Amino acid sequence: MKQENVLEVKNLQTYFYSSEGVAKAVDGVSFTLKKGETLGIVGESGCGKSMTSLSLLRLVPSPPGKIINGEILLNNTDILKLSDEELRKIRGNKISMIFQEPMTSLNPVLSVGEQIAESIRLHQGLSRKEAWQKAVDMIRLVGIPAPEKRAKQEPYQLSGGMRQRIMIAMALACTPDVLIADEPTTALDVTIQAQIIDIIQNLQKQLGMSIIFITHDLGVVAEICDKIAVMYAGQVVEEGTTESLFEKPLHPYTNGLIQSLPKLYEDQEELSTIHGTVPSPYNYPIGCRYAERCPFATDLCRDQQPELLTVEQGKKVRCWMYSNEWQGETLMKELTV
Amino acid sequence: MTTAQHTQPLLQVNDLKQHFFLKKEKLFGPQQVVKAVDGVSFDIMPGETLSIVGESGCGKSTTGRSILRLDEPTAGEVLLFGKNLVNMNKKELRAARKDIQIIFQDPYASLNPRRTIRKMLTEAMSIQKIVPPEQQEARMLELMSLVGLRPEYLERYPHEFSGGQRQRIGIARALAVNPKIIICDESVSALDVSIQAQILNLLKQLQRDLDLTFLFISHDLSVVRHISDRIMVMYLGKVVEIADKHSLFTQPHHPYTKALFSSIPVIDKQHRKERIILKGDLPSPLNPPTGCSFHTRCPFATDKCKAEVPALRAITATHKVACHFAENLV
Numbered sequence: 001m002k003q004e005n006v007l008e009v010k011n012l013q014t015y016f017y018s019s020e021g022v023a024k025a026v027d028g029v030s031f032t033l034k035k036g037e038t039l040g041i042v043g044e045s046g047c048g049k050s051m052t053s054l055s056l057l058r059l060v061p062s063p064p065g066k067i068i069n070g071e072i073l074l075n076n077t078d079i080l081k082l083s084d085e086e087l088r089k090i091r092g093n094k095i096s097m098i099f100q101e102p103m104t105s106l107n108p109v110l111s112v113g114e115q116i117a118e119s120i121r122l123h124q125g126l127s128r129k130e131a132w133q134k135a136v137d138m139i140r141l142v143g144i145p146a147p148e149k150r151a152k153q154e155p156y157q158l159s160g161g162m163r164q165r166i167m168i169a170m171a172l173a174c175t176p177d178v179l180i181a182d183e184p185t186t187a188l189d190v191t192i193q194a195q196i197i198d199i200i201q202n203l204q205k206q207l208g209m210s211i212i213f214i215t216h217d218l219g220v221v222a223e224i225c226d227k228i229a230v231m232y233a234g235q236v237v238e239e240g241t242t243e244s245l246f247e248k249p250l251h252p253y254t255n256g257l258i259q260s261l262p263k264l265y266e267d268q269e270e271l272s273t274i275h276g277t278v279p280s281p282y283n284y285p286i287g288c289r290y291a292e293r294c295p296f297a298t299d300l301c302r303d304q305q306p307e308l309l310t311v312e313q314g315k316k317v318r319c320w321m322y323s324n325e326w327q328g329e330t331l332m333k334e335l336t337v
Numbered sequence: 338m339t340t341a342q343h344t345q346p347l348l349q350v351n352d353l354k355q356h357f358f359l360k361k362e363k364l365f366g367p368q369q370v371v372k373a374v375d376g377v378s379f380d381i382m383p384g385e386t387l388s389i390v391g392e393s394g395c396g397k398s399t400t401g402r403s404i405l406r407l408d409e410p411t412a413g414e415v416l417l418f419g420k421n422l423v424n425m426n427k428k429e430l431r432a433a434r435k436d437i438q439i440i441f442q443d444p445y446a447s448l449n450p451r452r453t454i455r456k457m458l459t460e461a462m463s464i465q466k467i468v469p470p471e472q473q474e475a476r477m478l479e480l481m482s483l484v485g486l487r488p489e490y491l492e493r494y495p496h497e498f499s500g501g502q503r504q505r506i507g508i509a510r511a512l513a514v515n516p517k518i519i520i521c522d523e524s525v526s527a528l529d530v531s532i533q534a535q536i537l538n539l540l541k542q543l544q545r546d547l548d549l550t551f552l553f554i555s556h557d558l559s560v561v562r563h564i565s566d567r568i569m570v571m572y573l574g575k576v577v578e579i580a581d582k583h584s585l586f587t588q589p590h591h592p593y594t595k596a597l598f599s600s601i602p603v604i605d606k607q608h609r610k611e612r613i614i615l616k617g618d619l620p621s622p623l624n625p626p627t628g629c630s631f632h633t634r635c636p637f638a639t640d641k642c643k644a645e646v647p648a649l650r651a652i653t654a655t656h657k658v659a660c661h662f663a664e665n666l667v
Contacts (some may be wrong), residue, residue, distance in 0.1 A: 044529035189392035219602030260534035262563035274531035
C-alpha cells in the first residue's frame with residue numbers, strides 16, 4: 001500500500017518585523033507527514049517550533065509576523081494560497097490544534113459542550129440537538145466521567161487535565177486528517193500527562209489521523225513519535241526515525257541535548273552541558289547557527305551555512321561533519337569510545 | 338551516613354501543618370479548610386540534599402514556604418540548629434533567615450525589575466549586616482564569579498538577562514548572606530534542558546565548595562534523582578514515602594510512588610516500564626478522601642484504606658512508607 005503524504009511543508013519561512021530588525025523565527029523548514037504517522041518537533045525555547053505550528057494554520061500574529069515563503073500542502077492543497085473563507089473551512093475540520101494552556105484557549109463563559117458543538121455545527125451542518133449529542137459523545141470518548149453533566153459545565157469548573165481533554169475532544173470532533181499538538185502535556189502533572197498521552201494514542205488508532213507533536217520534552221517524543229525533527233535557531237538540524245535519533249544522534253546539538261538530560265537509572269556526578277546560549281533570531285551568524293556552541297566546529301562551520309543533507313533513507317542532518325568537505329574530528333568517533 | 342548518625346540534624350521539621358481557611362460561602366455555613374500541609378515531619382542532615390516531589394497541589398511548595406514562614410504555619414515546629422523558627426519574633430526570625438535562603442522557580446518574578454544586580458546584592462548583605470561595607474565590593478565580585486557571571490553584569494537590570502542567567506542571579510542573592518541551607522523551589526523547572534544542566538551542575542558544585550545543605554522541591558523526578566541524597570514523596574498534604582534515592586528508585590513501596598515513576602516518559606527503551614495509569618484526578622483538597630487520601634485512585638485500595646489513615650512507618654532503616662499494605666505490594 002502506497003502511503004500518501006497528508007501534509008507536506010516546503011521551505012517555510014516565517015519572519016517577524018519589529019523595531020529591532022527582522023527575526024527569522026522559522027527559516028526554511030521542510031517536512032512531510034504520512035497518514036497515521038506521528039511527527040515530533042523538538043527543540044528549546046525560541047527554536048521556532050511553536051511558530052512552525054502556528055504557521056501551518058496561518059495563526060501567526062500579523063503584524064509583526066509574516067509567512068514570507070514556502071508551501072504548506074494539506075492533501076495537495078496549499079494552505080498559504082487559500083482565501084479566508086476557504087481557510088475557515090479547513091481549520092478545525094481537516095487540520096486542528098491543541099495548545100499548552102487550555103484555560104487560555106477555552107471560552108470562559110460558555111459551557112464546554114457548547115464550545116465543542118459549535119465547531120461541529122459549523123463544519124458538519126448538524127442541527128443544534130445532534131451537534132450537542134455528538135459533543136457529549138466526544139467528551140465520553142476522551143474519558144471524562146459523567147459526560148452529560150460535564151458538557152453543561154464551564155471551563156473553570158474542570159481540572160487542568162479535564163480541560164486539556166476537552167481541548168482534545170474539540171480538536172477531534174470533526175475527525176481531522178492532521179492534529180497539531182503544541183506542548184499539550186507540558187502544563188500537566190506526570191500522572192495526568194500519562195493519561196492524556198494514552199488518550200491521544202488510542203484516538204489516533206481509532207480515527208487514523210496524523211499527529212504533529214511539538215514539545216521540548218525528549219522523553220515524551222521518544223515514547224509516542226514515529227519520527228522526529230530537531231529544530232535549532234529556526235531550522236531543522238536533524239530528522240530521522242525516533243529510534244535512530246536516540247540511538248545514533250548525528251547532529252552535535254541533538255547529541256548535546258540528549259546528554260544534558262539527567263538520567264533516571266544512572267548516577268552521574270556532573271551533567272554534560274551545552275556551552276553558551278542560543279543566538280538571537282535578529283542576528284544569526286553567517287555560518288552554522290550552532291557553531292558557536294559546538295565542540296567540533298571548524299572554520300568551515302563558522303564561514304558557511306551547512307545544507308540539510310540526506311545521509312540515508314529518511315535521515316537528514318544539517319552539519320558539515322557529514323559532508324565530503326569535512327576534515328575535523330567526528331562525533332561518531334567520540335560516541336564509540 | 339555512618340558519621341551523620343552522631344551529628345545533629347541541621348533542620349528538623351515536626352508535624353508541620355499549614356491550613357488555609359477559606360471565606361465562608363454563607364454566614365452560618367461551615368468553615369472550609371484546605372489542609373495544604375497536614376502533619377509533615379522530616380530531618381535534614383548538614384551537607385545533605387533532601388528533595389520533595391509530588392504533583393501540583395500536593396503541598397511541596399507550601400512546605401518550603403512554611404518552613405521560612407513566608408506563610409505562617411498553622412502548627413508544628415521548624416528547628417534550625419535546634420531553634421524553633423515558628424515561635425520567633427520578627428527580629429529573631431530575620432536574624433535566623435541569614436542561615437536559610439530560598440531560590441524560586443521564576444527568577445524574573447522574584448527579582449525587582451527596577452534594581453541593578455549590585456543594588457540587590459548590597460541590600461541582602463546590608464540587611465543581614467554580615468559583610469562590612471568596605472568589603473561588600475569584593476564579596477559581590479566573589480559571588481558573581483561563584484555563580485559564573487561576569488563582574489560587569491553587576492550594573493545591569495534583570496530584563497537584560499536570559500532565564501539561565503537570572504537563575505544564577507537568584508542563586509547569587511541567596512548566597513550573599515552565607516546561608517547554611519537553601520530551599521530550591523522548582524528552581525530549574527522553567528529552564529531548557531541544556532541550561533537546566535548548567536544550573537544543576539552549579540548547584541552541586543556550590544554544595545561541595547561551600548558545604549551547603551539543600552531542600553530541593555521539584556516535580557521533575559529525573560532532576561530529583563540527579564541532585565538528591567534522599568527523596569520525600571508528598572500527596573495531598575501528606576508524606577507518603579521517604580527514602581534514600583537508590584532505595585526509592587529501585588524499590589518504591591507506595592502505590593502512588595510506583596504510578597508516579599511509571600508515568601515518567603523515558604528515552605531509553607530498556608528502562609521503559611509498564612505504565613500504571615491512575616484513574617481520575619487529584620481529589621479536591623477542600624474535601625479530601627477519608628482514610629488514606631490516595632484510596633480513590635489506588636488500584637489496590639481495600640475497605641481498610643477507606644477507613645483508616647495509614648501512619649508513616651519505617652520498613653527499613655532508611656525507608657518509610659505510609660501504606661497499610663506496603664509489604665505486600667513490592
